Amino acid sequence: MKLLQAYLDIHSSCNYKCAYCYRSELETAGNRAGPMPLEVFEKLTPILKRMCWSVSLSCAGEPLLYSHLWDIMDVVNRELAGLDVTLVTNGFLLNERAQDILAESIVSKVSVSIDTVNPELYSRLCGCAPGALETVLRNVESFGSKLRRGTGWPKLFVTAIAMKSTMPHLADLARRCCGMGVDGIKIQWLVPWKASLESEVVAHDDATRAVLREVASILAAGRVYFEYPNAPAGEKIRSLVQGFRFYRNKPGYCLFSLAKVANVLLKTPCRLAGTHLNVYQDGTMHACASSNGPGVSFLTDDVDEQEKRMRKAIAFLRRGGSYPECSKCRFYQ
16 A cells, blocks of 8 residues: 655756745755756656655756756656656746646646746745746646647646735636636645744635635636635545546545545644655655655665665654654644
């Protein structure tokens, strides 16, 4: 039973400098900025297929910076077939060539990060040049049109970080997405990982709920899926059921969802315990979203022994085990 979601960056650098991004915090000796060597990725794919139901090719970097995108996607198509493969991009480099490569791949979902459709605010938050937003929106609309003419895969999503400065523009983002062939929008709350972000944290009050209701109404009319955290129980169940259609590996999605529910019901200290695998540029893996605990490298010859160590770490967390660093983690309950 494969319950793990693996997160890695095929390219850990980025062409944006988003004010809220914690990418610089992830740079360590084993996770330097830059592309993941193709030979490292190829060596990791067998263990990913053996242990995971889903693999995300980007979590903090910009994957479309990869200069030989076709080569690495060729490995993905050959070696990770049957898994749910996702990719997150800021969309600036989602040009026609990148669209063609992704449209012909086994990728299940491409998510484009767009926090606001206000050009000035977008430029300030993302640390990018004026006019970048229009390039991104144009790329998304073009990709959406291409996907509608094809097989319908991958699914096209927009993800937005909800902040005090972006909340007033959230309804405008929803309206724009309805006309671009987007399958869904996912809202994420800002994580204030540094003190300067505290002033941008959204209050979960009546005003916020009113904005979310308006956005939900707009998207429902446009037949666009909507997901956001801290939703009422009924909305969470609806989201879980409707979200089923956006995954190629549907059995894996169902088992993974049940595992997360079990963590909540069993009051496991970490809500991601036993479901998350972090993969670094040097091939080191951690059974923890925050990379706490021991790291295991599968680039050695003794793969079976390394897998035993990894499964032991996963079982430790599932049983409610924790490391000294866990108490400071945002996933720790």
